Amino acid sequence: MAVGFKKRGLAGKIPIDMTPMIDVVFQLLAFFCMTLKIAAAEGDFNIKMPLAAPRAGNPDIDQFPPLKLRMQADAQGNLTNLMLAERSFNGPDSERWTQLHNYVASVVGEGSAAASAEVEIDCDFGLKYENVVKAITAVSGRVGADGQVIKLVEKIKFAPPRPPVP
Amino acid sequence: MKLKARGAEMTEIDYTPMIDMTFQLIAFFVILINFADAEQDERVQLPSSALAKPPQAPLETPITIQMVRDGSIVMGGQLYADADAIKPLLLNEQYVLESQDRSATDATIIIRAHKDAKTGLVQNVIKVCQDVGFEKFTLRAKSEAGY
Numbered sequence: 001m002a003v004g005f006k007k008r009g010l011a012g013k014i015p016i017d018m019t020p021m022i023d024v025v026f027q028l029l030a031f032f033c034m035t036l037k038i039a040a041a042e043g044d045f046n047i048k049m050p051l052a053a054p055r056a057g058n059p060d061i062d063q064f065p066p067l068k069l070r071m072q073a074d075a076q077g078n079l080t081n082l083m084l085a086e087r088s089f090n091g092p093d094s095e096r097w098t099q100l101h102n103y104v105a106s107v108v109g110e111g112s113a114a115a116s117a118e119v120e121i122d123c124d125f126g127l128k129y130e131n132v133v134k135a136i137t138a139v140s141g142r143v144g145a146d147g148q149v150i151k152l153v154e155k156i157k158f159a160p161p162r163p164p165v166p
Numbered sequence: 167m168k169l170k171a172r173g174a175e176m177t178e179i180d181y182t183p184m185i186d187m188t189f190q191l192i193a194f195f196v197i198l199i200n201f202a203d204a205e206q207d208e209r210v211q212l213p214s215s216a217l218a219k220p221p222q223a224p225l226e227t228p229i230t231i232q233m234v235r236d237g238s239i240v241m242g243g244q245l246y247a248d249a250d251a252i253k254p255l256l257l258n259e260q261y262v263l264e265s266q267d268r269s270a271t272d273a274t275i276i277i278r279a280h281k282d283a284k285t286g287l288v289q290n291v292i293k294v295c296q297d298v299g300f301e302k303f304t305l306r307a308k309s310e311a312g313y
Binding site: 018032033035036037038041042043044045077123126128131133134137141149158161162 | 178181184185188189191192195196198199200206212213214215216217218219220221233276279280281282283284285286287288289290292293296301302303304305306307308309
């Protein structure tokens with residue numbers, strides 16, 4: 001007895017109902033569109049500042065004394081004078097921070113000594129905060145040609161706040 | 167002349183390009199979406215820095231304090247006039263940490279201050295946190311392309 005098989009070619013194509021899938025896909029698309037929040041990437045500068053306590057014993061000989069970075073501001077909060085260890089860095093904003101970076105690099109180097117070096121930031125009360133971040137950037141390191149961060153000074157702290165100028 | 171009736175005949179639409187494009191869009195949004203509930207206030211414009219890279223791992227116990235341009239402080243979604251006003255909140259945070267067998271020294275205070283805020287006010291915030299017992303601070307900045 002011959003069994004008859006029906007040939008399943010193009011003629012027997014079953015149409016798939018795409019409507020539910022498209023519904024779900026558009027729901028997902030709407031959800032992602034509405035929940036998307038475009039925000040700029042942010043990064044951190046770590047600062048360790050315990051309350052000043054008297055330290056027992058002699059100070060460590062290998063420890064660098066903290067480099068004091070003095071930042072003076074005018075009445076509007078703009079940086080007017082930048083000094084590190086009695087050396088002043090003046091000039092246009094773009095050059096000033098590069099000069100500071102190069103000087104810190106020459107003092108502490110980019111090697112192991114940099115790990116123990118410490119910078120103390122002493123700034124006027126009214127100084128705009130962005131100048132402090134620029135100073136921290138200049139003393140912390142730089143971005144190398146390959147995009148890697150070459151670290152310089154890692155220990156950064158603030159001097160006690162100065163009183164506001166009336 | 168005979169006219170053919172066009173009733174039952176249906177034109178099939180090719181959905182393939184539309185579905186391709188829609189899936190591309192979904193993939194794009196899935197990659198971009200960030201569910202992390204980072205505290206970001208649009209009144210705070212962060213200073214930018216070439217060295218500010220996003221942290222490799224999330225901080226263990228972060229406490230975010232934000233400062234707007236005029237020196238007001240945003241903490242836990244509430245606006246406070248000055249640094250002293252957030253002291254009760256910090257004491258509360260310390261109490262919560264101690265109830266979890268940890269201390270204030272384990273927590274990290276994230277400071278998101280406006281770029282034009284007075285540095286002295288930022289230092290006042292740090293001082294108040296130190297008085298409560300917090301030691302670790304991190305100053306947040308916006309990432310920018312390196313030079």
